[in-house]
Amino acid sequence: MTVPLTGRPRLKLPSVATVGEVVEIRTLLEHPMETGLRKTPNGQPIARDFLASFIAEANGAPVLNVDFRNATSANPYLIFHARISGPTDFRFVWTHEDGRSVDDVAHVDVK
Amino acid sequence: MQHLDDLPLAVDRRQMLIAASVGLVASIVPFARASTSDEVDAAIRDLIGNATPRDGGIALQVPETAENGAVVPVTVVVDSPMTAERYVRAIHLVATKNPTPGIASFRLSPASGRAQVSMRIRLAEKQMLLVFAEHSDGTVNRAAAEIKVSVGGCLT
Secondary structure, three states, X not given: OOOOOOXXXXXXXXXXXXXXXXXXXXXXXXXXXXXXXXXXXXXXXXXXEOEEEEEEEEOOEEEEEEEEOXXXXXXXXXXXXXXXXXXXXXXXXXXXXXXXEEEEEEEEEEO | OOOHHXXXXXXXXXXXXXXXXXXXXXOEEXXXXXXXXXXXXXXXXXXXXOOOOEEOOEEEEOOOEEEEOOOEEEEXXXXXXXXXXXXXXXXXXXXXXXXXXXXXXXXXXXXXXXXXXEEEEOOOOOEEEEEEEEEOOOOEEEEEEEEEEEEOOOOO
């Protein structure tokens, strides 16, 4: 069973920051992250359904890149940081092993 | 006579980091105790190549006992100024006793501002979590923490 990558990402980051400030960014995408190693109670293997990566960009430049492997929990939840050097358009992209992806954006203004 | 201003800032940061780690977690153990299998060693070599990792420079915040092995919170803080000249370019997490050793790799940039990441991981049984931090100059630091697991989270 393949779950389409339509889950709405959840983002938490400040909408305003000062220049030079390092802001905390929290992201979560609902996804089962099936490793293909689990079985149903009847002994049937559960098909692999796994995200391969996450990318965070600020004004098009890379901030963070994450490769997910088997021991990443379901609904991957990440907390990381970014230094704000001016008004910033963030873009976050989750990509499945099969190439499907979902993205979201956020804007941080400066005081 | 040495002036306070001459002391490298890195010492202050390291002392803060050590103080923080002592307060946060009691389960950080000497890396030497983290006996690894051939499979884990191969996974580590894949991640950091031929670099010789040094102990320290990393604070781990993990539970001593994970009630649910399917969602174990992990925070990694690496001692680095995160400037254009000196920054952490990657943080790798490895599990020693999971069915497969890989957990995740974070690739950071100076724009990250702080070499600190948190995620939730799956652990099958009591084991060592290994963390490797690759600096921009090619050096690698490592740290290990032992985590007990009440209910395994990989195969159920």
